[in-house]
Amino acid sequence: MSTQPPAQADRSFNRPMLVKLVIVAVMMFGFGFALVPMYRAICQITGINNLVQRDATVREAKNTQVDMSRTISIEFDANARGPLGFKPEQRSMDVHPGEVTTVMYEVSNEQARTIQAQAIPSYAPKQATEYFRKIECFCFTQQTLTANQTKRLPVVFVVDPKLPKDVKTITLSYTFFELNTPAAATAGSAAPTASTANPAATSANPA
Template sequence: MVDNKLKVNIVMMKKLLVFTLIMFIFGYALVPFYEKFCEITGINNLLQPDVLTKEIRVDEDRWITVEFDANTRGLPWQFRPLQSSVRIHPGQPVNVMYEITNDSEREINGQAIPSYSPRFLEKHLKKFECFCFTKQVLKPNETRQMPVQFMIEPSLPVDIQTVTISYTFFELPAGVSAVKK
């Protein structure tokens, strides 16, 4: 009887060790799979080295109007772009500023999540600097100006003449680091 229980326990231990090993390998392999998925879908196009180093020719024959939008969800913050729109040539680097004010009497952590219109704009939008990359911590009644530097690639379809870049700030619970995009 004891030998039988011992054999069952050894078999179970071997199964658990194999399962643990498989789960470790799976977890380790998720990183490159996630990076490849983000690369293919265009989700993780932020600060890619090729964007910063490759030469992009400015298409001076076209104009695009870029409209800016700012929102908050559940935060006592005022958030706005300092300019509502810019008119640019595709391939031209752009620098715009947003302003945020914490109207509360407490320190608050928040992060902005971007959204775009048309929806496929993210494939043609390359951000070099953005407050949305990191968690923002605002002290009570603090006001801060934050830059966004970007470029819209000339590969944007020619029938698109107006695009919108929108940011929505959400509160992050204390102790939570920035949400990766």
């Protein structure tokens, strides 16, 4: 009965193991590259990581070629959640793709207390989202409004000239909502005290 020397047996065992490890390493390397387009696809579908981030720098926007042959109608919409007044200073404007444009919104705190608020943008049609590039926007940060304060807030944007030819109107919509709703304080103020619940109890004079 013949047996392999230990060294030869080790080489026979290590060779297929090495091949398997190389295959696994190559597959992991390829999977790592595949994660990037997968992440971009998920973000594009869900809108994650694209809501309140700067879309282009001022320098990039100024270097964009303006397409004077096309005019895009931009419509502005505003919605508020909570004790906020919110509206655009103009309802629409016409722009050329590649043209840097500014529009102003107005938000007001209608309460006698300080409010923390955040605006979230959305676009219609959905396919216009990746071509509407915000350079500066109040939606990038939370906004603090003191009691009865009103602010004028700018949005600086540019429409990418690569916008599909069939898109002639884009609606930019913002929803502004309060972050620090004082629910506990409201609930606490609704509970009557003993004196207000029974005024006679405070006025009674014990014998």
